[in-house]
Amino acid sequence: MRTLCPAVLVATGLFSIATSTLAGEVQVAVAANFTAPMQAIAQQFEQDTSHKVLASFGATGQFYAQIKNGAPFEVFLAADDERPAKLEAEGLTVPGSRFTYAVGALALWSAKADYVDDQGAVLKQDTFRHLAIANPKAAPYGLAATQVMAKLGLTDTLKPKIVEGQSIGQTLQFVSSGNAELGFVALSQIFKDGKLNGGSAWMVPSSLHDPIKQDAVVLDKGKGNPVASAFVEYLKGPKAAEIIKSYGYQSSGQ
CATH class of the missing domain: 3.40.190.10 (Periplasmic binding protein-like II)
Structure with missing residues (x-):
């Protein structure tokens, strides 16, 4: 078995110390x-x-x-x-x-395939009980969701269906768990390399929110x-x- 000389051992030890100090x-x-x-x-x-x-x-x-x-x-x-x-x-x-x-970009998403159409028309249909959004006072994506609903003239219609997550992360959980049939989430949460990670979505036009x-x-x-x-x-x-x-x-x- 090869034995390292003391000089090499010292040098190795100093290198390890230097590396840990730099990190x-x-x-x-x-x-x-x-x-x-x-x-x-x-x-x-x-x-x-x-x-x-x-x-x-x-x-x-x-x-x-x-x-x-x-x-x-x-x-x-x-x-x-x-x-x-x-x-x-x-x-x-x-x-x-x-x-x-x-x-960032906003998306209307459902964990169910073929549930959300590519124009967001599902919002105008009485086919769901719950719509998840993030708290608009704490989460900018939640604020953007309220702006979209206002632009579409759906604020009053959708208000009874809204469930709020404290963050956009919790909002995603509401939808992915099925507690809400659909919700406004960040595109980044459901999208990677040009593909949805599952479910169905409407990529909300940026013209509908700030x-x-x-x-x-x-x-x-x-x-x-x-x-x-x-x-x-x-x-x-x-x-x-x-x-x-x-x-x-x-x-x-x-």
Whole structure:
């Protein structure tokens, strides 16, 4: 058996220490609609840099309140551009760090195949009992859903059927479990590489709601963490852009 000399052992030990010292982590609050692409981006980021992303997923409005109350997040990936801008105005972000990382799309989805037509006409039919949307006060995709219903003149008709999820993630669960026959969800939750992950859907035209611009920002608590800056730069790069587009978003700056 070959024995390593002490010099080699010392060098190997120093290399291991140096590697572990260089690797770091960042705490990121992520809008629920971006769960799947974020998991893919975080995995790629760790492979490329050895840094870890500790991601929490939920409603943008709830994260905003938590950050205001001192939550330890260092980067915020919101589902809108309003909350990051407010945090910026309130002095809770690193100046100049806010940017649009994705532009989202809304879909009307059912877990049942052939249930939702490609024009959304099912909304005008009395064939379902429950329509799931995210809380419009906390989740931008929920607000977009209310705008669509208003544009279609269906607000009053659909109001008795609406069930609200606290986040777009919970809204998806309502529909996928069958507790609601259909619901307004983020396209990214049901779409990958140009294909639906199951069920049936209407891709809602962007003309029926305000643009869902999703902004990211480095928070004040991430100011001294180089991994926070590194992650944000990675999010702007080509590998992240490819993942973002694969889930039906437009990537940052587009």
